[in-house]
Amino acid sequence: MTAISSPQTPRLPCEAAPLAWLRELADTAVAAVHPDALLEGQLPEPPAGRTLVVGAGKAAAAMAAALERAWQAHHPEAPLSGLVVTRYGHGTACERIEVLEASHPMPDDLGERAARRMLEAVGELGEEDLVIALISGGGSALMSQPAPGVSLAEKQAINRALLRCGAPIREINTVRRHLSAIKGGRLAAAAHPARVVTWLISDVPGDAPSLVASGPTLPDGSTPAEALAILERHAIRVPASMRAHLAAGGASPRPGDPGFARDETRVLARAADALEAARAAAEAAGVEVRLLGDDLEGEARELGRAQGRLALALRDTLRGRPLLLLSGGETSVTVRGHGRGGRNVEYLLGLAATLQGAEGIHALAIDTDGIDGSEDNAGALYAPGDWARAGAMKLDPNAHLSRNDAYTFFEALDRLIVTGPTRTNVNDFRAILVLPRTP
Template identity: 50%
Template sequence: MRNEQAAEILRDIFQHAVDSARAGPVIPPNLPEKPRGRCVVIGAGKASAAMAAAVDAAWPDVDVSGVVVTRYGHAVPAGRIRILEAAHPVSDAMSETAAMLIVETLRGLTPDDLVLALISGGGSALMALPAPGLTLADKQTITRALLHSGANIKEMNLVRRHLSAVKGGKLAALAQPARIVSLIISDVPGDNPTDVASGPTVADQSTPRDALRVLERYGIAVPEAVRKVLNQPTRPVENAANSEVRLIAAPALALQAAALAARAQGLTPLILGDAIEGESREVAVVMAGIARSVKQYGHPVVGPAVLLSGGETTVTVANGRAGKGGRNTEFLLSLACALQGESGIWAVAGDTDGIDGTEDAAGALVYPDTLARGKINGLSAPAYLDAHDSYSYFHSTGDLVITGPTLTNVNDIRAILIA
């Protein structure tokens, strides 16, 4: 198989995974019964604007209004619903403004009204209202430290819930006495709605002390104001009786769509899991070993095959200094180093939202000659990997996958093709 043919197949598999989670198809069949009164739409996340547009289009005969916030560059017109943009992965002033405006839309509701909460990954940063006693700067400091610590997304969102005035079910409490239905596009391993965007409409049973233990586990310096908030005894928020959660898209469903696309290409798909976590570079070494086993021994699947996996790996920056890149390009560069030019193995990995980390690429492609082409250009793959500068490596080799914002987010998709 030629590189060009393998790349086309892998791009097609990745695109099918993304398309399976788009708001246009998944919103209408998951809408609840229309309300007798108003429908107030709120939401936060990278997919929230597209979700809002789908709601507005599906219910032209309902009194719809509301506010949702998405990442800069992810806004689309949503008719009667106001769309705001804010920063990700670290909140900015617009994140706080958006949270306050969303809270304001929930005032004066009645039992006849319906609140539709459109929640997707990224909402933790995009809708940020600090808990009493904290400032936005306090939250920004903690978020930056967590992003470089190696903490997984569940741990990060546990902390952010307890530093927030709207997360962990607090937003749902503000919507009373209206009925509230949360439509969730999951980007977290395990699909626990509490973890998606830190669960603004879903209560959890964790405590502030649990959040403090996460910070201490990763050696993160805790500002005095944050420590004071996390040392307070707080009674867990209870789920509202008239609150319902509907999971409408998730990594497992995206992997199933990817598997169907692989079969259409004449490949045998093997889904390794939708909730794979760990250090990106270490997960890549394991995946390289499985790919070699498939090629040499036909285990755990006979080729031609494609290994599919999802979830969210992590990148730990020990010295606080890193180059450009995200968890997917770091995974791929480590995979290339582990495979050492093994023939007949190609790979793609990317974030389904179109943005790997903070750069402009969703991810990248790895070929059997990835390391050889890098050497021709004077690039040392191990050196770039150690510097956490994977984006720069793949930019130099021309192997980045750039999709632009996809307006959905079901976490990362990795596909390894073995001919």
Template identity: 55%
Template sequence: MSGGTRSLPFTLQGHGVWQDAEARRFLRHIFDSGVAAADPRQVLAAHLPPPPRTGRCVVVGAGKSAAVMAAALEQAWPDVALSGLVVTRYGHAVPTQRIEVIEASHPVPDVRSEYAARRMLAAVSGLGEDDLVIALISGGGSALLALPRPGLTLADKQAVNRALLHSGATIAEMNLVRKQLSAIKGGRLAAAAAPARVLTLAISDVPGDDPATIASGPTVIEPVDPDAVRDIIKRYRLELPAHVAAALEAASTETPEPGSLPRTEFRMIATPAMALDACASAARAYGVTPLILGDALEGESRELGIAMAGIARSVKRHAQPVAAPALLLSGGETTVSIGDTPPGRGGRNTEFLAGLAVALTGERGIWAIAGDSDGIDGTEDAAGAIITPDTLARAEEKGLSARTLLARHDSYSLFQALDDLVVTGPTLTNVNDIRAILIVPAT
């Protein structure tokens, strides 16, 4: 055990012999440490430029963190005349004084999403060279900022969004399609603000921290490969109405007019890697060796669970690639491909954990937590869950088969029955998923 335990939130007992209660407490502390490292109230101010001396300062934004980012900006610039609006998910609003907050639907957009987008374009129109636009962008912004391009309706965008969510496409692939159906994403918000200067402050929830992918890049203009869009439609067998397919084709071939590109700057204020680094620091404080396996892992959730089980077993049995007590950390955004199976309840994190538990088959000395850093795994009310060495055994005692529930994509029901869900409520940040697997020496 490392020194300095007086400052730690709790003390491990047992002289190296981990008990279930303290393993759970440790993992929850790890998860909470990662989330706290991405709190806009703690990190946003450091990324702001000097307050503008001339011109207007218009604030716009979209995402699950947009409202709390707006509040953090107001706190950092108490004497600046800020105006504008941001849109966030229902239940994610916080009080603000100068910046209006609108709530809308996620993950499928609604009329409030379209209303917010139209208001935002109007807010940045007619600005001059001395004006500054600050765009506060975070995960979830793609659905929350939904303005169909000419010839399409909100119903068209909703249908495509639902199809993408059930297709198994990655977040980058989904956003590549969604931005081509939009009149505000793909840099179109920034273009509307020209000739004003546009500063984007972003919280990344996407693998690779690609600015063009976060919230479908409303302030990021970049060329789109038409073949890439066509490949996504074909690969995931998306059946699109003819007019939607035509709109995608037209959008993919558009190029900005000469001289129309806005003056933009993009600053990343929180990323998955930052969150995992905070998790690693928290582990070291308890004498546990962290190993970060990556902040951008993708693929099928259950299959990643199987792969992680193999790595955890290697740590336990061979002290490779690290010796126990150890913590395997990873981030990113996996997918759950529903296919023809009628879906149960669950998100990518509970599906990952169910796959991990089934693959471990009760291996002693291994616990794990996985959760979405925004506090909502998929569409459920939990961030994720925890598995223990006796997860399968406790499920069997209740007459449940983890394997059967996993096959039905009903992982939420499994962990709900075991009282192993991790419920945080909206965390007001979003740096994607945080997964941590604790491996302790055999006893």
């Protein structure tokens, strides 16, 4: 008598092709926070006067294009003009709004010119006019008009030192606001008495609107003394002219300033929205999901190590169903070496060094803007077999970490993710897929 074998349980897509599944999940997350998906129901009514668009950030050009399309559909006869600045390579075609490109993360003279032109443009407006400000991550470096008495070269040097020392973005932007003629609400103050509506795509942990791109259209609760204290805490040399400017205490507009009473701010997208889209897609695919936070900060490699230990601990508790660990936020990297890398590949290498090829754990880490640091990749992937492959190729993870060379490590393994600019930015997206151990 022939025995009848019982059918095998079908494998879930995440089990059959884990890395491909993680890539699709990341695409879903990024699409959910792209400007094309965000403007439904957001348009203000045209004013009696002009409507001027200004903006800065990695998503600024895509936001401007989406605004133009919506404006044409709903207010085709109403005038609309303006200019926005985005990172080199992140532009897109617009008809009514001029799109400029400048340097990021290091400000340049083109970003300075863009900021000056915006200040001049809004300064011509009156009470019956409307400003729509399109602000997203990266705008702080791209909109770089220095404060009086501070040179662009001095700002560049301070910016470079803050990025290399591993300072969190909250501190970096506090310093930037108080060395600027346009940030910390100064752009809106120049536009008043016109009404200012600010649309934000947030890349900052916690999503405080005034921190996105250093808040050019929002009152500032920090002080010049705080900015100076941050520089001193990180042992960054402060030029005499800059120290004098900060010590003079020239205040930016403060919360509660009556000039901002008619203004409005809307956060259109944030890291939590990208994570929620990924969570919904994963659960629909039969995967259990645990959110570890949308606002995680700290050293990238240390977060990778910590999440690697968590994945190992949870793997032994699984009862037949895959588990996905999701997190967002913005980590930092203290630069000690001269390698190639970014915070997402450094996070992933810290995780890989902890997992050491542990069975069933795959991972992805990307910057949602498509550029991890200053390289050409968005991030990278990791699979359990990569540990043995790295050993066979004489790749030492700890040596690569010591010189901040995670890019080269994952490039050798052919695990880099290269998407090109996504034209949005809600910062880091990290996903760890933990599969049940095989019997």
